Amino acid sequence: MQQLNKCMHNTLITIAGLAMLAFSVFAVSNFAWAGEKPSFAPDVPHPTNGSTECVQPEDEMKKNHMNYILHQRDETMHNGIRTETYSLKKCINCHVPKNTTARFGDDEHFCSSCHNFTGVSIDCFQCHMDRPMGEKPLGKSPHNAQISKPVPTKVAGTSIENTEGASNNE
Amino acid sequence: MSNSEVNISRRSFVEKSATAAAALSIAPGVFLHTVAEAKPAEQAVTSAVRWGMLIDTTKCASGCTACVSACNTENGIASHNRPRTDQQWIRKVTLRDKQTKHEISLPMMCQHCESPPCVDVCPTGASFKRKDGIVLVDRHICIGCRYCMMACPYKARSFAHETVDNTVDYVPRGKGTVESCTLCVHRVDEGGTPACVEACAEAEHGAMIFGDIKNPESEISRQLVEHGGKQIRADLGLNTGVRYRGI
Ligand code: SF4
Ligand code: SF4
Numbered sequence: 001m002q003q004l005n006k007c008m009h010n011t012l013i014t015i016a017g018l019a020m021l022a023f024s025v026f027a028v029s030n031f032a033w034a035g036e037k038p039s040f041a042p043d044v045p046h047p048t049n050g051s052t053e054c055v056q057p058e059d060e061m062k063k064n065h066m067n068y069i070l071h072q073r074d075e076t077m078h079n080g081i082r083t084e085t086y087s088l089k090k091c092i093n094c095h096v097p098k099n100t101t102a103r104f105g106d107d108e109h110f111c112s113s114c115h116n117f118t119g120v121s122i123d124c125f126q127c128h129m130d131r132p133m134g135e136k137p138l139g140k141s142p143h144n145a146q147i148s149k150p151v152p153t154k155v156a157g158t159s160i161e162n163t164e165g166a167s168n169n170e
Numbered sequence: 171m172s173n174s175e176v177n178i179s180r181r182s183f184v185e186k187s188a189t190a191a192a193a194l195s196i197a198p199g200v201f202l203h204t205v206a207e208a209k210p211a212e213q214a215v216t217s218a219v220r221w222g223m224l225i226d227t228t229k230c231a232s233g234c235t236a237c238v239s240a241c242n243t244e245n246g247i248a249s250h251n252r253p254r255t256d257q258q259w260i261r262k263v264t265l266r267d268k269q270t271k272h273e274i275s276l277p278m279m280c281q282h283c284e285s286p287p288c289v290d291v292c293p294t295g296a297s298f299k300r301k302d303g304i305v306l307v308d309r310h311i312c313i314g315c316r317y318c319m320m321a322c323p324y325k326a327r328s329f330a331h332e333t334v335d336n337t338v339d340y341v342p343r344g345k346g347t348v349e350s351c352t353l354c355v356h357r358v359d360e361g362g363t364p365a366c367v368e369a370c371a372e373a374e375h376g377a378m379i380f381g382d383i384k385n386p387e388s389e390i391s392r393q394l395v396e397h398g399g400k401q402i403r404a405d406l407g408l409n410t411g412v413r414y415r416g417i
Contacts, residue, residue, distance in 0.1 A: 077308050079214035080300065080359045089339050127309060127344030129337055 042117035045110050048097040055085050065091075088124060093132045104130035208361025220284075220303040220411060221353055222383035223367070224390050224399050225276060227416035229377035230370075232275035235262055237378065240369030241279075244354065246338040250331075257328040257343075259351040260366055265417065274417060277366065277378070280305060280326040280351035281402070282411035288318035288327065288350075297348075303411050304353045312347040319348060323403055326350045353380075353411075383411065 054061050056068070072086040084090045095110040102108035104125040107116055111130070115122060209215070241247065241260045249256045260279035266272070286305050288297045296312035299305045307318070307327075319327045327350040334343045340356040343349055354364035367378040381390035393399075399413025 073310060075214075077306070077310070078298065078300065080209070080302070080355070081214055082211045082359055084211070092339075127334070127337060127342035127347075129339040129342070133339040 042113045043107070044113045045095070045097075045108065047094045049094060051094060055090075088128055092129065096131045098132050100131055102131075209359065211359075215300055215302040215359070217301040217303075218384065219382045220384045221358060222282065222303070222381065222390060222411035222413065223353075223364075224379045224393055225412065225414050226377045226379075227274045227276045227414055229375050230275050230277065231373075231375055231377075232264065232273065234275075234373060234375060236369040236373040236375070237277050237366035238262060240365040241351070244338075244365035245341045245352075246334075246336050246343065248334075248336055255329075255331050257330060257349060259326075259328070259349070276414060276417070278324060278326070278402075279366075279412070280322075280353075281324055281408070282351075282353060284409035284411065286408065287321040287323065291317040291321040293317065300355075304355050304358070305350075306352055306355065307348050307350065309342070309344060309347040309349070314346045314348065316348060322350075323406055323408070 056064075061068075068086040069088050069091070072081075072083075073088070075081040076087065091111075096102070100108075104112050105116075107113055109130065111122070111125075238260050245259060247257050247259065260277055263276055263278045265274040265276065282299075282303055282305050284299075284303065286297070286299055289299055289305065292298075293315065294311050294313055296308045296310075297305070297318045298308060314329065316329055319325075319329065327348050329348050330343060330345050333345045337343050341352070354362065354366075357364060363380050367380045370376060370378040379390045379393060381388040383391055383394065385391060386395075394413065397415050399415060400417055401408070401410045401413060402417070
């Protein structure tokens with residue numbers, strides 16, 4: 001009997017321990033930005049533009065940011081809806097400092113700080129820019145006043161001469 | 171595309187009546203311009219509009235590649251010095267009449283077909299046509315099978331063989347997917363004009379007109395009424411959004 005009691009006691013301690021651990025993980029996710037972050041939690045960089053509020057409450061964004069972005073992706077791609085609020089570009093422009101050297105994959109990058117920690121891999125940045133695009137001199141068109149222009153390192157020079165047509169069909 | 175492949179169909183086209191043209195133009199060369207209103211960002215595109223282009227090959231200068239350079243700059247397309255596999259959204263093509271030796275220079279890009287073969291063959295739905303007629307590749311869905319490249323009669327599409335590291339934030343592009351002229355959809359959605367058209371005007375050739383071919387008031391529609399606009403390979407019945415004069 002005593003043996004059994006001791007066994008139960010141990011089990012209870014284990015359960016209590018697990019509960020505490022679960023609570024602390026919960027606490028990390030809730031208080032990470034409130035300065036009460038335990039040492040093992042990821043350092044998620046704050047937005048650098050002074051804004052303190054995201055487009056949705058922080059908890060909502062932690063859980064569901066991917067759904068907002070996914071929805072917006074299809075609306076933009078297929079219907080030409082270009083509202084900024086839930087666009088990936090807006091996330092980047094707000095959360096990643098303009099002249100940062102941190103690239104996606106580095107712990108210092110907003111997205112990868114948490115994605116590295118949770119081990120969730122994403123492929124957004126195989127195509128999308130992982131940092132805000134720098135301002136470039138504006139062109140003549142009024143349109144260019146809204147969109148800054150890139151300066152490409154190299155422009156396809158070989159193919160343009162080729163009136164026979166370079167065949168990109170391999 | 172070899173010259174012989176661009177065997178322009180000489181099928182008879184219904185010539186627009188001169189009286190209709192006279193009714194619409196105020197004076198020779200003077201047109202009522204309707205300034206394209208930028209659509210509100212939250213508004214979806216509709217089929218009330220069909221974007222198109224009219225290219226006057228008699229104004230297109232042989233040897234000029236302003237449109238090609240502008241496209242590359244705008245969309246962040248860089249060469250890997252491998253012409254056979256470099257991405258190419260627009261290219262200059264020279265057509266030579268074997269009999270008369272007369273040469274025509276023209277820019278060739280995605281023709282934004284009304285019945286696009288690239289969309290028909292795509293197994294994933296990545297190749298699609300927007301309601302306003304712009305044909306695009308949704309790279310999120312594209313698996314890089316390249317069926318669409320084989321289906322396109324105009325060789326308008328390219329495959330990204332290499333990691334793209336100089337993308338611009340308004341034209342995300344990446345390795346392993348197919349891409350082609352987007353008609354500068356990021357500009358068009360904000361009431362802008364495609365980069366090539368702008369560059370052609372800046373180079374003082376003015377060979378390209380962009381606009382809504384469903385709006386009878388637009389310059390492109392007026393010019394189409396007056397001069398007509400031929401499709402390359404009209405025999406395929408694709409009803410292209412890009413039309414040519416002087417071919
Ligand atoms: S020109 Fe080619 S890529 Fe463009 S819509 Fe037609 S078939 Fe598709
Ligand atoms: S390469 Fe992409 S867009 Fe082209 S047919 Fe295949 S899945 Fe569709």
